[in-house]
Amino acid sequence: MQRTSQTIVILGTGGTIAGTAADASDNVGYTAGQIGVAQLVAAVPPLAAVPLECEQVAQLDSKDMDHATWQRLAQRVAHHLARPEVAGIVITHGTDTLEETAYFLHRVLAPSKPVVLTAAMRPATALLTDGPQNLLDAVTVASAPGVQGVVLAFAGAVHGAIDVRKRHSYRIDAFGSGDAGPLALLEEGALRQLRAWPTGDAIGLDCLARDSSAWPRVDVITSHAGADGRLVQALRGLGAQGLVVAATGNGTVHQLLETALQEAQREGVPVLRATRCADGAIVGEAPGALASAMALSPVKARVELLLRLLQS
The missing domain is CATH 3.40.50.40 (Rossmann fold)
Known part of the structure; x- marks a missing residue:
């Protein structure tokens, strides 16, 4: 993993990555958004060596994502990006609406620092859960020099917010970028870039100022x-x-x-x-x-x- 003297902020919003099931062999009959983001981080021992801050922005199943949570998440991301000691942001999220949240943040913020979403297809209680590796990979991407923009780190690949789509209902490699392909690959903790990081013109937070119920x-x-x-x-x-x-x-x-x-x-x-x-x-x-x-x-x-x- 790329070491850095700067802080990575991890914002939790819930999702399958924070989900639990009564039976460890059950990968579908779980309840999403049950485990706090700090607990998710504690379950990944290599992250103990990284300067991290954790903040719980929401705790929901991403099928229930709403405008109020988008508004609050964008505000918190912008707040932390403005801090000079913060190198990047990681957001834990459910897979169902992740591509929508990623595109929303890309259009509103177009950040010059990395904002890395990650998720899981199996709950935290699964026999072979995918969340810890995805979270570790997301921090690797957020810590790597030169990375910018809103991206997804998932199943060993990095996808851009513009192109990424959830393409499978169940498999752990559920996301793809269609004709564009991934931006980078994660190979045993090393980031191999394939395409340019996403850029764009930020709309800014001013357009989100009104009460989200009036959007x-x-x-x-x-x-x-x-x-x-x-x-x-x-x-x-x-x-x-x-x-x-x-x-x-x-x-x-x-x-x-x-x-x-x-x-x-x-x-x-x-x-x-x-x-x-x-x-x-x-x-x-x-x-x-x-x-x-x-x-x-x-x-x-x-x-x-x-x-x-x-x-x-």
Whole structure:
């Protein structure tokens, strides 16, 4: 592990990595978010040699991630990044919505220091849990010179916040970066960089200042066989201020659904079109097509549209 005289701050938010089950052989019937972040760190002996601080920001199953937690997490990350003695941040998180949180932090903060999310597919009580190694790897990445941006350290690979997606429901190597591939690999404590670290222009925290309960409502609708426009109308009636369509193939949308989305757009509800395919981006633009999210997944396109609305 890269040794450093600077501090790594570990922020806990819960998730499977902090989950427990009554039976050590049970990898699915567990309760997430039961173990505190300090206890997770104590279970990884090599971390005793690293200057660390632990802070519990939340304790939840990431399927239940909410805007209030995103707001608080972004504020705490920004606070610690501003401290000169802090070399980087590690965030323990559940896998279900990790890619959304990673993209949110990337767009809001675009940090020049590393912000490394990590997680686990098996609870802390499992016979062969993956959390301790992932946590150790995350601290390795956060401590390494030259690393910057929001990334995920998981199953021996480092993925960027823009590209990473959860690709498997159960396997311990559940994440991938599609065509882009990982940013780096972790090999017996050594970091081997493959691509440039993520950069970008930070939106900043000012757009998050309002009460999170007042953030705009943005919903995702899926285009599929037999789709129509009734769900668009229902969501508009519920106060949706932005809509994302998870389109088929290269961004195609069922004609009845597309008509309803275009009508919503004419009436002031912005719409983004993302592909529901696991890999690939939307390539090319048909005349009059709804705005493309390009390579963003539908859930990341939702984050993007939410932040645009917050800015405006």
